[in-house]
Amino acid sequence: MRRPTIVTVDDDPDVSAAISRDLHSQYGSEYRVVAAASGEQALATLARLALRDQPVALIVADQRMPAMTGIELLRQAETHAPGAKKLLLTAYADTNVAIAAINDIGLDYYLLKPWDPPQERLFPAIDGLLTDWRHANPDRAGGLRVVGHRWSVRSHEVKTFLDRNHVPYLWFEIDRDAEARRLVELAGATTDHLPLVLVPDGPNLRSPSPLDLADALRIRTRAEQPLYDVCIVGGGPAGLAAAVYAASEGLSTVVVEREAPGGQASQSAAIENYLGFPKGLTGSDLTHRAVAQVSRFGAEMVLAREVVGIEPRGPVLGVRLAGSGEVEARSVVVATGVSYRRLAAPGLDGLIGRGVYYGANAADAAQCEGDEVFVVGAANSAGQAALNLARYAKRVTLLVRGGALEDSMSNYLVERIVATANIEVALRSEVVGCGGDTHLESLTVADRDSGARREVPASWLFIFIGAAPRTEWLGEAVARDPAGFIVTGQDLTSPAYAARWALPRPPMALETSLPGVFAAGDVRLESMKRVASAVGDGAMSIALVHRFLG
Template identity: 50%
Template sequence: MAKPVILALDDDLEVLQALELDLRKEYGDRFRVVRSNSAKTALEVLQKLKLRNESAALFLVDQRMPQMSGVEFLERAIEIFPLTKRVLLTAYADTNAAIHAINKAKIDYYLLKPWNPPQERLYPILNDLLEVWQASFRPPFEGVRVVGSRWSPKLHQAKDFLARNHVPYQWLNIESDEGDRLLSYAVSSDTKCQALVIFPDGSHLIEPTNTQIAEKIGLKTRPNMPFYDLAIVGAGPAGLAAAVYGASEGLRTVLIEREAPGGQAGTSSRIENYLGFPGGVHGGDLAKRAVTQAQKFGTEIISPQEVVDVRLNGQYRLVTLADGSQLSTHTLIIATGVSYRKFNIPGSEKLTGAGVYYGAAMTEALTCKGEDVFIVGAGNSAGQAAVYLSKYAGSVNLVVRGDSLKKSMSQYLIDQIEEIGNINVKLLTQVKEFIGEDKLEAISIFNSITGEVETIPTNALFSFIGAKPRTDWLQNIVERDENGFILTGASAMPNGRSPKGWTIERDPFFLETNVPGIFAIGDVRCNSVKRVASAVGEGAIAVQLVHQYLASV
């Protein structure tokens, strides 16, 4: 943590130099002494300190300065650092002005010039003030800070990206004095800003993309090498398992993820049916452990980065990334999982990220404290989100299109939901419309049996209405079913015959596509079992098939 600052301000350079020397001699081991001979410059320094989230312990300020008096400076400095101790340096002739300003600028003390000897006339007074300040001092948050309105989609994007990449951050609402002040220091008054991200060094980004944030926090977005034995696209449980086994078995392995490691499982508040965790495991924690394990064995992780094209060149697969860079690999594993389907009803597009969220969006849980929230869906992800949000929300309303949860949700989750008093299940119900201009204010729902339509106020809705694979970038390479899921093994063999263009004297392996050396695992694969454990198992099996493929070419 940076040392708290003592600011010395005096327009007389000779006096300022003497003051700085005395302060450094006595306090330099515990505080950082900053000096300035200009009130305007000193205010700019304080703003930069605030952007870096550093602390200021003491202001020692001359009263008689051109353009801005010491009292005027302290009045403005209070707005930036309201708890900092304030001392006014005055000449004998200014003592009356200093006394009158004690209440106006909330001055803690005034000192007469000269202050020699400092052991008698300076240090005892400052020691008392610094001791009082230290007693109430609370170290500031040292990580990333995000500033913006709760209803800003850009803010939600930044918070969600940081959270899913396990980067601690502090959110400051733009409607608070602190948030508004930070925004004014970083952004000009004529610039519209939905989200401001401030980094520990004081640098900041206005409405940044995930890639811009990634570069600032040290994530790798470009490959180190031009060639790999194994490239894995997608860092959900299946892709992470493949990375662990591939790298641990000596394959030069690269893992490419478009958003954040963990996939949908990584956003789960608690997975309770995963083997080896009887008390359940947070999806983010599971993903973090898997990432650490993969990196331990030498996997190179590139994130956030998107694969946009794959081309075949003999035994090699050429992978093109969204930024135009390329890498070459012997084998390719596709583990891109699925994405939640979006609503296609009035209000859905404009209110996404402003009250309407897809997936667990755990970053929004605390903002829902005491509110009535809605969850749409009947699968395990919806059930886990309902249990989690019930700890914060006043009520959680689970909107289910079917007539029962038992068709799609695990029994242990159904039992938990029945035991939690503030979770309400609305069966045979669908959302008809989202209502609101800049934020979600209400939803319109209807009962599919009675036809009854009801409008209910709410500021938050979380959707889990099914999922679809994002595989359009593969449409000219691998075979897919009518829903976009990738065909592998026997499914890739029409009428039991080798796939079109198949060039080797064997049938595709269990997890192999219609292209030799390209495999698909996890939720993106046709007819896969949609469970974390099965995805991890497929990741391990795929690496063994990769070895068999490499041994045969």
């Protein structure tokens, strides 16, 4: 990638020189630093960079400038540099204005002046902003290429795996791109072999499984040690938090994840109520940061491997993997989370992966540009997805079984949905049928009160309903309630489950009916089903693991 640009804007020559000097010294080897003395001059600079197709990574603007305030400049800068991160330099008296700008213009960060010493106050903030920008704008030159069908189940699986594992790639649609057809011919393949994944330094992959992809990309798919202190099953927020605390406290730790790190949270376009991030952050960003922490402390991550069973083996526990292989550990944390419940509607199952999807990656929105999109659900995940999809779709219809969004969705999301012109909310509505040959083409929507039905054209349906725990692999080894959620702690002493606990000591708070096995996050009975509570569960589980290991 050409060197991205950092633009600084301040009308005070001394302050402008100081910020430029500090940024040059820290980031000059990777970024161009361009200074502007006014908002007008900065806008002209941004227009010139846009004309040259030069990427702008960060705009640092002072708030108190006479002709144009920093916030006014950053609002107008969206025209020329829509993806740039925005940092406002402000005085203490203007903090309320800066906080309001987080909602008004999507301000990423504000910093009080003076920022000395920059190593403590300026650089850490900018490091985070530039890391996020780099993550959102990877250099794809010479990288992975994927050729496939827009409405192919396997193509969607491949793209989802790559997106969720933060692997940059270029997508070529076989029915739209001449280059796609050329690549298939060069690879000696046919359309029956799609999706075709062209790895720069490895063999071409024809319709690969997630495990094939992981192996080709040198993503770890096998545990390296014969025995661990703790094996964490599931790499969502609870599992990643458990891994950070376990590894940082000296426990040999392995995380086994069947798909990619982050769980359902990684697919969220915005998590806005997570403590410490006033602007919010994407699920992908949160996952990226958590995985970096896990790696920093030395925990292993085994990806694209599904766990199919667990069994006590004297002083250790055996965790069996699908196909072949296993992991042995002195303790286990189950953090497999939940999946969306299936929607029962005629014609729907045959269209899954071909216009019908359970959940949605933030990256899915761009492919819906100009189309009619429907979202089923009324929880926060459905609301965030609707807002993200509305950035590209012609119209998004949110289908809600209940009578009010406020009954199940956070107020801040309800307000934003109501204020978005191309989102329509259909209350007391449900999908009762799907139509289409090669992909979704229509939906039948019923009014739950009158029973009236209407057929509407639709290319995309994203479903966010209920929570089904991923616990079937536990079999009879671990007590679960009728819905499949894992029973832990005091709940094991109730008459319904008391017979499942065999030790003279009482079970610990997150301990399951199998001693040494703990449950954390959404998979646990009576859990909060929030990212923050899942992280708390993960941290708490390791404190209990320490106690169990003695």
